[in-house]
Amino acid sequence: MMQDNQSAREAGQMDRRYYTPREVSDLLRVSPTTVMKLIHEGRLFAVRVSERIYRVPIGAVSRLQHGDARTYAPTEEVVDRDSSIGEPLAEDEHTAVGA
């Protein structure tokens, strides 16, 4: 098994990190229609892989099951610095700007 995992990793294949909506419906004991409703309402996170295929991160199902009553109001502060958010460009790249 260990060798299988290693081979899979070398081939770029990894442990699955998602459920299908059908699997979620089995886990939550609700209908697939309800799962899709939860997804469309934004209560259950899902990645839309194609027109009819969704992937639900495993953690998203846990979050839904355990609920999340928290609010995420940001802290707000005034600061002095006001710089670009990007990574520093190489010195020669900066030189090229003026070229």
Added chain:
Amino acid sequence: MLDLPDYVASLAQRVATTGADVVVPRIEYTRGALSAQLFVDGELPGSGIPRTSMIHVVERWSRSYLDRPWRLDEYAYELLDHERDLRIAFHLHDAEWFVANHRVVVHEHCERPIGVSRCQHYAGTPIAGGFEALDRLMAAWVSDSVEDCSLRTCL
């Protein structure tokens, strides 16, 4: 008109629905509240070995006057997937420089292993905002295979 704190709270809530533990988001205002940078970080679920994987959202917004709408000027969206040793980032910054040198406004980063890249900047596609970025980063997270950075177009 976009209310920045509401937007940040909604985005952080959305990150939380992925199962991530969201660090308290924050907004930093500069230039008399005519410019703002927002930060939303999420710790993705996993063993934490070797390290906890992260999603980082940084956006820089500006407005011409206090009663004018905010405009998204720059962004940096990032997935640090330590289990797969993969970093993916979508960037919009230093637009004039990138247009002058690469004829693009946005670019992307792809590193596997993290910290190692055969290309400094990859071609990318513009992203409308944090929600779309989250979808794209999570698509990489739930992918069955690890992204092959070498398939990308180097600028």
